[in-house]
Amino acid sequence: MTKTAITPTREQNYPEWYQQVISAADLAENSAVRGCMVIKPWGYAIWELIQKDLDRRFKKTGHVNAYFPLLIPLSYLEKEAEHVEGFAKECAVVTHHRLVPNGKGGLKPDGELEEPFVIRPTSETIIGESFSKWVKSYRDLPLLVNQWANVMRWEMRTRMFLRTSEFLWQEGHTVHATDEEAIIETKQMLDVYSDFVQDVLAMPVIKGEKPCFERFPGAVNTYSIEAMMQDCKALQAGTSHFLGQNFARASNIQFQNKNGEMETAWTTSWGVSTRMICGLIMTHSDDNGLVLPPRIAPQQFVIQPIYRTDEQREAVLAYCKRLKQDLEDQQFARDDIRVHIDDRDIQGGAKSWEWIKKGVPVRIEVGARDLENNSVMIARRDNVGQKESLTHAALVSGAIKLLTEIQDNLFAKAVEFRNSKMQNVASVAEFNQFFSGDANVDNGFAVAYAVDETCIEDFIKPLKVTARCMPLADNDISGICIFTGKAANRKMVFAKSY
RNA sequence: CGGGGCGUAGCGCAGCUUGGUUAGCGCACUUGUUUUGGGAACAAGGGGUCGUGAGUUCGAAUCCCACCGCCCCGACCA
Structure with missing residues (x-):
């Protein structure tokens, strides 16, 4: 493990x-x-x-x-x-417009409003x-x-x-x-x-x-x-x-x-x-923390300079700044690429893990050895544990492709997961079976023909299942509602929900 | 609002049953030395009205009472 x-x-x-x-x-x-x-x-x-x-x-x-x-x-x-x-039960209400001493060293509301205000x-x-x-x-x-x-x-x-x-x-x-x-x-x-x-x-x-x-x-x-x-x-x-x-x-x-x-x-x-x-x-996100798709990542690249001496520091930092500039000069999804140099004086491993937990798509390590070879070491967040050495030029010219690939990869992974947990059900029995497992084991999305009527709540509520929506993609089809037996021209997605 | 649990350093906790030196541990923080390409080691140090109030007592984190706050489980929900 x-x-x-x-x-x-x-x-x-x-x-x-x-x-x-x-x-x-x-x-x-x-x-x-x-x-x-x-x-x-x-x-x-x-x-x-x-x-x-x-x-x-x-x-x-x-x-x-x-x-x-x-x-x-x-x-x-x-x-x-x-x-x-719908909203009465969950409104905060403002009833006063002034505070006065309460005689015990504190304050109490005073000046009651004629008509209370509700906080929207x-x-x-x-x-x-x-x-x-x-x-x-x-x-x-x-x-x-x-x-x-x-x-x-x-x-x-x-x-x-x-x-x-x-x-x-x-x-x-x-x-x-x-x-x-x-x-x-x-x-x-x-x-x-x-x-x-x-x-x-x-x-x-x-x-x-x-x-x-x-x-x-x-x-x-x-x-x-x-x-x-x-x-x-x-x-x-x-x-x-x-x-x-x-x-x-x-x-x-x-x-x-x-x-x-x-x-x-x-x-x-x-x-x-x-x-x-x-x-x-x-x-x-995974068991190592947040995972951010590049398009929504506050920093898309984080550069970690690695050095021992002051002379090395100067040279490595100069190299990092050049790299940052070369990346920032390019645009990804209509915005300048976002790059951060983390030159804090903390342990390298701790620093790496911090950015992993924050979900930064790509970390770049630059050390003294890289200066000689004109190279960098990169690590992708969607593949923790793998490191790859690239030339400075290859990283810069491939940056947009790299970010695009990570973005697409995360979406594809999410689609695959979602699809693997989505299933058509053709009867109440199948429906019950789909949701009947242990309360802690969730089964995903069940898709079934159903009529848009309040009565189907009776079938789903006991299972703590909710009707999520009737997908627009399944418009104008014809089938039989699995709950009522009535003709249904829509499918409905059911799931346990937040 | 019903049922359960918890308030001790920034965070996580021990100590309480059986009251008694200066309230302790881990992480984090500060300083120093050695380290440094995937979570460093050692040493020294800083930081607490023990949730609040009232009581019992020579003495309370510990016992009694009241209050306050928070978390979890249910009904409600972008």
Whole structure:
């Protein structure tokens, strides 16, 4: 048994392994505030890369950024019935606006507010309020807005990046003149998410429509991308909602059409959050820590100079700086290649392991011997233990190919794993068998014909299985629902989930 | 909110049953020497209101009481 950098291993205790990877990679830590995490520089750098790439995609599809308040008047939230019901249980409420001495050396809230504020759990209602003023005419449509923000949902059980009380996300909110247009937008953004997650995070996802009992509160239709983690559980990595006219009606978003008549608009909303980092970790990481696909790695190459004397140090560092420059002069996925020289005075082995645990795609060791041969030693994160000596020139000219290869390799590996744990089931018996194993052994994705009706919850809930989505790829097919025996024109993906 | 567990150095823990020198260990940190191409060794050193409050006692990390906080398991969820 070889020593691993992370204990326990995935196999020994998956949830504990996950926490250890976060701590070993220095991504985040728990804060003094219950359920809220501190995102540390290495973790935040990943989020910044996610933002940068997604933001470019949003702009390219015609969206603009804006910012709306953190606090929502309670009355706004009450406007859409299903929405209230969905979020009421998990709202933090601001009731006072002042602190006064409590007589015991501390402070107590004072100045009770006439109408309490809710800290946004999502912004449909407050954005709708603005939109109702912005939209007057069909000429104002479509209105395509996004905001990068934090939101708060008072969760019972939290886990870093997976589910925290406060989290960072983006929420897109759009208004359209017709339902067709709004539906196209909803699906377009699902595609944007899916392309981003697969191409940049190297996470395979299934695009699908949520069954009726899993919809966003107040939505007519909810679409999601579903990924499989290494413990075979499903993770919802992004959602896009067609809100019909529900929120437009609640917020009074109306416009005059070409004939001068008033019409109620159609809206959408869509979001992804820091949870994607959870997916990233759980998809690629191994028993030696985080594994980052190059496109999302804060540093793609880390150079470790190796020397003994001061003279050697000077020469080796000069060589490293040249190498860094030669790499940085090239572009990978529209960005300058990101290179870091780690010249800290710590033990070489410890330094290596630190970067392995942080998931850097390629480490480069440069020592005095390399100066003579004009060579470097490289080690890939997706192949720990293997080292390869290359010439300086070969590394520089092959850098883009190398990063591309690692990116593709991680995606291919994840696809292969996901596919190996995905299975068609043709009957309730098969379904039960698929999920009947030990509670700790997860079986992956079961795919079956099923009707989109609440009654199928009766079959799946006892097994602690959830209906993830109805894949868009399986649209317009015909079969028999394995639960009800009714005709079904969709398949549904079932899994245990986060 | 129901069931279980835990609060002692930055982190992980021992000590408590049976009260008693200056509260200890591992990792991390600082300094020095030797090392250095895959997790170094030795030596010296810094760092604690033992979760909070009140009690019993000559004496409390240890015993009693109250409170606070955290973690795990369930219902809720991007």
